[in-house]
Amino acid sequence: MVGDRVSGEGRPLRADARRKREAILAAAVDVFAERGIEIALDEVARRAGVGIGTLYRHFPTREALITGAYVREIDLLCDGVDDLLAAMPADEALIAWMQRFVGYVAGKPGMALALKSIVTTTDAEALKGSHDRVHAALGRLIDAGRRDGLIRADASSEDVANGLSGVSLANSRPGTRERANRLIALLVDGLRYNATPRGTTR
Amino acid sequence: MVGDRVSGEGRPLRADARRKREAILAAAVDVFAERGIEIALDEVARRAGVGIGTLYRHFPTREALITGAYVREIDLLCDGVDDLLAAMPADEALIAWMQRFVGYVAGKPGMALALKSIVTTTDAEALKGSHDRVHAALGRLIDAGRRDGLIRADASSEDVANGLSGVSLANSRPGTRERANRLIALLVDGLRYNATPRGTTR
DNA sequence: TAACCATATGGAGGAATCCTCCATTTAGCA
DNA sequence: TGCTAAATGGAGGATTCCTCCATATGGTTA
Numbered sequence: 001m002v003g004d005r006v007s008g009e010g011r012p013l014r015a016d017a018r019r020k021r022e023a024i025l026a027a028a029v030d031v032f033a034e035r036g037i038e039i040a041l042d043e044v045a046r047r048a049g050v051g052i053g054t055l056y057r058h059f060p061t062r063e064a065l066i067t068g069a070y071v072r073e074i075d076l077l078c079d080g081v082d083d084l085l086a087a088m089p090a091d092e093a094l095i096a097w098m099q100r101f102v103g104y105v106a107g108k109p110g111m112a113l114a115l116k117s118i119v120t121t122t123d124a125e126a127l128k129g130s131h132d133r134v135h136a137a138l139g140r141l142i143d144a145g146r147r148d149g150l151i152r153a154d155a156s157s158e159d160v161a162n163g164l165s166g167v168s169l170a171n172s173r174p175g176t177r178e179r180a181n182r183l184i185a186l187l188v189d190g191l192r193y194n195a196t197p198r199g200t201t202r
Numbered sequence: 203m204v205g206d207r208v209s210g211e212g213r214p215l216r217a218d219a220r221r222k223r224e225a226i227l228a229a230a231v232d233v234f235a236e237r238g239i240e241i242a243l244d245e246v247a248r249r250a251g252v253g254i255g256t257l258y259r260h261f262p263t264r265e266a267l268i269t270g271a272y273v274r275e276i277d278l279l280c281d282g283v284d285d286l287l288a289a290m291p292a293d294e295a296l297i298a299w300m301q302r303f304v305g306y307v308a309g310k311p312g313m314a315l316a317l318k319s320i321v322t323t324t325d326a327e328a329l330k331g332s333h334d335r336v337h338a339a340l341g342r343l344i345d346a347g348r349r350d351g352l353i354r355a356d357a358s359s360e361d362v363a364n365g366l367s368g369v370s371l372a373n374s375r376p377g378t379r380e381r382a383n384r385l386i387a388l389l390v391d392g393l394r395y396n397a398t399p400r401g402t403t404r
Numbered sequence: 405t406a407a408c409c410a411t412a413t414g415g416a417g418g419a420a421t422c423c424t425c426c427a428t429t430t431a432g433c434a
Numbered sequence: 435t436g437c438t439a440a441a442t443g444g445a446g447g448a449t450t451c452c453t454c455c456a457t458a459t460g461g462t463t464a
Contacts (some may be wrong), residue, residue, distance in 0.1 A: 014431060014440060040421055051443030056423060067203050116372060159384050166368030166385065170318060183368065190392035216411060216460060253414030258452060268454055 021058050023048040028069040037066055037110040063117070070114035071130050077101050078137040090145035091188060097141060098164055098184045103177055105168045112168035119165045134161055142191075149198035151191045163187050206208060209223045224251040224259050230358040239312040246298060256339055265319070272316035273332050279303050280339040292347035293390060300366055300386045305379055307370045314370035344393075351400035353393045365389050 027048035031039055040142065041062065045055040062142035077100070084093040105111045118130045138157040145151030167187070171180035215223065229250035233241055243264065247257040261267035279302070286295040307313045320332045340359040347353030369389070373382035 016431065017441060021441080041423095042421075045443090051358055053425085053443050054331040054422080054441075057441075060423095074292065114325070120372075158381070159388055162372055162381055162385050166365070166370075166372035168368075170322075170364055170368035179360070183364050186361055186365065186392040187389060188288035188392070189395035190390070193391035193395045218460065219412060221415080243452090244450075247414095254452080255414050255454085256412075262452095370407075 015060075020050050020054055021047070024050055024055055024058060025069050025072075028065055029073075032066070032069060032109050037062070037113075041065070042172075061108050063113070066110040067114045067117045067127065070108070070111045071118070071127070073104075073108075073111070074115060074118060074130055074131055077104060078133040081137045081140050085141070085144055089150060090141060090148055092193060094138075094141040094145060094151070094191070095184060097137070098167070098188075099181050102163065102168050102171060102180045102184065104111075106172055106176055107174040107178065109172075112165075112172040115168050116165045119161045134164075138164075145148040145191070145195075149196050152193060152195045155191050160187070160191070219260075221254055222250070222252050226252055226260060226267075227271050227274075227306045228255055230267055231275075233313050234268070234271060234404075239264070239315075242268070266314070269316045269319045269329065272313045273320070273329070275310075275313070276317060276320060276332055277304060277335055279370040280335040280363045282299060283339045283342055287343070287346055291352060292343060293348055293352040293394060296340075296343040296347060296353070296362075296393070297386060299339070300369070300390075301383050303366065304370050304373060304382045304386065308374055308378055308382065309376040311374075314368070314374040316366075317370050318367045336366075341365075347393070347397075350370050351398050357393050362389070362393070 024044065027044050027050075031044050035043070041055060042052055044065070045052045048055070055065075059068060064111055080100075081097060083097050087093070088096065105115060115134075117124075118127050119134060121131065122126050135157045138160050139189070142151055142155050142157055142160065146153055146155065167180055167183050171177075171183070205299050227245065229246050229252075233246050233249055234399045237245070243257060244254055246267070247254045249356050250257070257267075261270055281297070282302075283299060286298050289295070290298065307317060317336075319326075320329050321336060323329050323333065344353055344359055344362065348355060348357065369382050369385050373379075373385070
């Protein structure tokens with residue numbers, strides 16, 4: 001569905017190809033930020049100093065380009081979980097992380113969509129890495145919360161990731177931060193519900 | 203943002219215009235179901251037996267057409283709340299209603315988008331009616347739950363509507379029903395969290 | 405009923421965008 | 435240094451968008 005032709009595995013890219021690929025992604029990030037994701041792809045190619053054919057070779061669909069453009073930013077957001085866990089209780093850390101995540105996504109056109117692809121897709125070689133990173137980040141937060149009895153035992157990172165994706169999609173425009181934050185808090189309250197307080201027999 | 207030129211208020215549509223408008227919407231529903239929302243709008247016009255100019259006159263953007271096409275189906279889903287409330291406790295009714303809603307939305311391309319417009323948009327004359335209907339439906343479910351101490355006092359229909367929109371957007375393809383249902387249950391657990399059980403001093 | 409006009413219609417066609425295809429170039433290797 | 439598989443770019447056919455306006459029609463008034 002998404003999937004850039006060669007990055008996931010299938011034999012390493014030639015040096016010039018990798019350079020062009022990077023240029024395209026960098027241009028895409030800029031152009032999307034300035035003019036949205038509906039813009040003509042020629043514009044992206046031009047900015048990248050690349051022929052339109054090259055762009056299509058690397059990213060056969062608009063969606064592939066969008067996802068590609070944001071994969072790294074999403075990866076970056078997945079770091080920082082440990083800092084949060086060191087600074088506050090796990091349930092609060094989960095809230096803080098999700099809110100930071102969604103706050104960052106809002107206003108970057110297409111990023112919520114990219115997150116959806118990454119979270120949802122199970123096939124798609126190229127997204128596997130990010131998919132795992134997001135789930136690992138959530139997993140760490142959830143496990144910590146579970147260990148401390150702050151989060152219910154049957155919580156799953158799949159469900160929370162799905163929720164994160166939903167919140168992002170529904171609040172992808174600037175100025176929706178408050179609304180998004182409340183929804184995240186509500187969701188985490190759902191994870192607290194029926195939690196087994198620390199000290200109780202497990 | 204959405205907004206079909208004349209329906210919200212601004213002087214009643216001439217009889218022929220209303221007829222064409224209906225034809226366009228009916229055709230849109232069919233075509234979207236068959237071929238998705240990316241299809242060329244000429245196709246919709248042809249099926250409606252209408253010129254492309256007429257289509258654009260009524261629905262200046264694709265989004266306007268999509269929203270228009272689904273407004274009534276969403277309205278319909280808003281009925282039936284009372285039946286559910288009569289049949290089961292309010293919190294379960296809320297879950298059941300949301301699950302039914304999202305189950306219906308999944309697989310209708312664009313319907314989740316339409317829901318987002320309806321839930322989010324505060325201006326936009328044309329959507330006001332549906333916006334209110336959705337919030338009224340949720341309001342009734344929430345109020346009942348609050349009254350019975352099943353749902354926390356500070357629950358707001360805005361937040362739940364936002365959640366519903368998110369779940370729909372994140373699970374808009376067929377085959378995501380289970381996942382969506384779990385997320386809805388989680389959300390409602392959030393609404394149960396800190397609820398004041400019936401009999402407790404309010 | 406007739407005459408009038410604001411409203412509505414359809415679709416031609418210019419502009420924008422998509423996306424394939426392939427002759428040419430280039431990186432990396434022996 | 436020569437060779438070849440990989441990569442490039444952009445021309446151009448096909449598709450889709452969407453405006454514009456000459457024509458048609460419904461509803462109202464006298």
